[in-house]
Amino acid sequence: MTTTELAGPSATIDGMAAAAAGWIDVLNPATEAVIGHAPDCTAAQLDQAVAAARRAFPAWRATPLDERREALRRIAAALGENLEELKRLLTAEQGKPHADAAAEIGAAAWWIGVVADQPIPESISDAMPGQRAVTRHVPLGVVGGIVPWNFPVLLAIWKIGPALLTGNTLVLKPSPYTPLTTLRLGELLRPLLPPGVLNVISGCDALGPLMSAHPGIDKISFTGSTATGRKVMASAAVNLKRLTLELGGNDAAIVLPDADVDAIAEPLFWAAFANNGQVCVAAKRVYVHEAIYDQVAAALAAVASRMPTGDGADPASRLGPVQNRQQFERVRQLLADTRAAGHTFLTGGHEAEGPGYFVPVTLVDNPPEEARVVQEEAFGPILPLLKYRDVDEAVARANACEYGLGGSVWSSDIAAAAEVAARLETGTVWINSAQGLTPFAAFAGHKQSGLGAENGTEGLLEFTVPQTIYVPA
Ligand code: NAD
Secondary structure, three states: OOHHHOOOOOEEEOOEEEOOOOEEEEEOOOOOOEEEEEEOOOHHHHHHHHHHHHHHHHHHHHOOHHHHHHHHHHHHHHHHHOHHHHHHHHHHHHOOOHHHHHHHHHHHHHHHHHHHOOOOOOEEEEEEOOEEEEEEEEEOOEEEEEOOOOOHHHHHHHHHHHHHHOOOEEEEEOOOOOOHHHHHHHHHHHHHOOOOOEEEOOOOOOHHHHHHOOOOOOEEEEEOOHHHHHHHHHHHHHHOOEEEEEOOOOEEEEEOOOOOHHHHHHHHHHHHHHHHHOOOOOEEEEEEEOOOHHHHHHHHHHHHHOOOEOOOOOOOOOEOOOOOHHHHHHHHHHHHHHHHOOOEEEEOOOOOOOOOOOOOOEEEEOOOOOOHHHHOOOOOOEEEEEEEOOHHHHHHHHHOOOEEOEEEEEOOOHHHHHHHHHOOOOOEEEEOOOOOOOOOOOEEOEEOOEEOEEOHHHHHHOOEEEEEEEEEO
């Protein structure tokens, strides 16, 4: 195949389409058919993107803040105006149902609109007689944004918005499994931003390590697995890059004995299975008090039975396929391991017929704490339900984990739930819900779920460095 035969979104470097030296196939996970090709950018193209971002940086940081705010609003508008096209592309490459793809694009548009209005704090302190110390937050330079495949557009926007608002320029890399929507977004934004301010490159997994080791990149904002996060951290040492790492999780949901089972069944189901379980903050272990365990298990199985899994382009589908072959194999291995260990399934647990990476919603009935399906982040539609006797024991089991991303507590007594929530060693805890995040509040991973934060003032400031100027009073 020659490059000219391959129509598809191109990489954006210095405000222009970059010629592709090679291509990667992009599959629809519902059919396993190749639906497009993305440029396999070379190390030289990464250098070009970094150089373009570096050239654009002085003028962009000097651009009045109000104009940068306007630029973010233009990005929000572009997402809204192109929602239909982006939604179809996102479903085709990611697998999620059209309604969820539209919700992701809509959330991304709203999010960056909120970030556009976010204040960048400045503080003044009395330094010493005759002087004031003015501390402001200045941009770092060139940011590298590395994004996973579960929410390709929203998670890219989490990087584009704060990086550009604070005056940085950006080189953005989507996952090789889901590059098309992000590349298309890069194309749509070309006329809306000065050249070099936002560069979008795609490539195989070799490209990420080149970014985290690149001496011309000042910060990496990375979202992905903990294993990759460790590698990013090691290689970023080369020029002491600033790092924000949003990594994996194995979130516990704790259902207290007074929970209203009918009221929580559906939200608890979606807490675990939204996006087919492929959410960093999905409930991945559910601890249910023994007094209501059977009721909760039956209620969750009933909800599962009325949520059809299928091609995301089919309006009847509430859940799509697992996103890629590698993840599909991982989830199937967990199923096989669970079966081989003799644990029982309340629903699902079998292999689905191909083509497509389909796994039926699977609930595992009270496996032992040390089972792989409890200890490992499944990142797919397989969920263990676990019985506990007293709340201290549930909290201890929830916290006995290398991750510390999120968690949730389910109860009719909000004050009691809040007390339990405060004991979880995680960056976010929800009561009677899960997964909802806002641009107004910090989202951080404790333990090996991350470093730093995204969103909120804390997240915004991660794209800056403090500068204190001592001014004669
Ligand atoms: P991944 O770590 O395999 O890949 C993430 C990104 O890193 C991709 O763009 C990939 O190409 C790139 N990459 C791969 N190897 C690299 C390296 N050595 N150096 C630099 N970049 C590299 O993760 P994934 O499978 O795409 O995503 C699933 C994981 O992401 C799950 O563990 C999930 O919990 C986590 N996640 C976390 C959050 C969060 O905010 N905490 C959000 C979504 C997903």
